[in-house]
Every structure is written in C-alpha cells, then in structure tokens.
C-alpha cells in the first residue's frame with residue numbers, strides 16, 4: 001500500500017477523521033439562522049465517515065449531500081445512516097471539493113469540518129461561495145493560531161504542514177473581504193482533539209501495524225501521527241481548529 005492508502009486505512013472505521021465533537025457541531029449549528037419549517041439544501045464537504053453529517057441530519061431540517069474523495073468513508077457513512085433511518089436526509093457523493101456538481105446559488109448551507117485545508121481556506125471560501133444562496137451560510141473549521149506569537153518549533157511545524165495557518169482575526173477578515181459576514185466564531189477545546197480524535201486514533205495503532213505487517217511505511221505513518229500528538233500535547237495553548245460561521249451577503 002502507498003502512504004496515502006495507509007493513512008486512509010488508519011482512519012477507516014472511526015467516528016471522526018479530524019478533531020471535533022457532537023457538541024462542537026451543535027454549537028456551530030446554533031449560529032445558523034435559517035427557517036426551520038423548510039428543508040435546507042446542504043453540502044457537507046470532506047465529510048469523512050460523517051460524524052458531523054449525522055449530527056446535522058438529526059438536529060436540523062437539512063437535506064445533505066455528503067461529499068468526500070474516498071469511497072471507504074462514504075460507505076461507512078451510508079451504513080451509519082441506514083442504521084439510523086437517515087438515508088432520505090443524507091446522500092453520499094464521491095467528488096472533489098475543487099470540482100463540485102452544484103449550480104450557482106443552489107445551497108442554503110455549506111458545512112465543512114477539518115477539510116477545507118485540502119484546497120486552502122482562501123481558495124475554498126471563494127470557490128464555494130458561488131454555490132450559496134444570498135443569505136446562505138458557510139460553517140467551516142480550520143486550523144488557527146490562538147495567540148499573536150508562539151514558540152519556533154510549533155510555528156515551523158505548521159508553516160511546513162499548512163502555510164495558510166493564521167489567527168482568527170485574519171481568517172475573519174478574509175471572509176469579510178470575500179463577501180461573507182461573520183455570524184459566529186469559537187475554537188475547539190482540547191477534549192475535541194484528545195477524546196474526539198487523537199485518543200481513538202492512538203488506540204488503533206497496534207491493529208493498524210499488525211494488519212499491515214509492520215511495514216516501513218506503516219511504521220512511518222504511526223511515527224508521524226505520534227509526533228503530531230506529542231506536539232499537540234506540548235503546544236495546545238497556541239493552536240486549535242477555529243470554527244467560523246459566516247453568511248453570504250448580496
């Protein structure tokens with residue numbers, strides 16, 4: 001298996017593929033001021049196995065197209081929604097977030113937890129805006145500095161991983177400059193990283209190594225993940241995922 005296939009294998013059969021929690025999704029949902037007596041046309045972009053998709057479907061009148069690049073995650077989501085009787089509300093779709101099959105001004109809400117970084121925040125907010133109705137909402141979580149300065153080690157790690165990392169004030173300005181008004185912002189607490197993501201992932205390391213015969217690449221995937229967890233434990237006061245809820249203005 002290639003490294004990317006192994007990364008997908010490590011993240012399969014889990015509730016979430018990134019930091020987050022049901023509480024965070026519900027908190028962001030509180031800022032969506034759309035009429036609740038009508039169905040909402042929603043895209044959940046980079047949905048993974050759909051932790052947040054299920055919460056959205058259960059707590060709003062959303063009719064969701066759940067989009068991901070990888071069928072393994074969409075199949076897991078489909079199994080979950082079948083068990084919960086949500087297949088009418090959640091339609092999985094394999095597509096790239098760079099090339100979405102929506103018409104202009106078709107959507108009431110675009111949701112994307114921990115995924116917009118794949119095309120970059122500044123590119124994503126521009127590209128996706130066209131699919132939103134005027135007055136429609138964008139809810140995205142995105143890696144964000146929590147302080148104006150930070151230790152060199154963590155600064156360099158994230159600059160290498162994702163050069164678009166910046167502070168919330170800069171992200172909010174980017175949204176405003178691109179025709180959105182900010183409706184809410186908060187950042188994910190450590191529990192959403194540790195209990196929601198890193199803890200369960202670390203619990204899968206041994207089985208992942210065993211089923212991949214402890215190959216060199218599988219060991220590298222685990223080492224990289226352990227390094228990322230160690231950095232989070234050391235520097236969690238300096239960064240988190242910010243959750244940005246914004247409305248498309250006319």
Ligand SMILES: C[S@@+](CC[C@H](N)C(=O)[O-])C[C@H]1O[C@@H](n2cnc3c(N)ncnc32)[C@H](O)[C@@H]1O
Pocket residue numbers: 015016017018019020045046047048049050051052067068069070073095096097098112113114115118
């Ligand atoms: C960090 S995970 C977040 C998944 C989920 N939203 C969550 O919070 O648990 C990012 C997701 O984006 C998906 N992804 C990566 N590149 C993509 C692309 N170009 N188009 C659509 N999805 C993509 C990955 O397969 C993965 O499921």
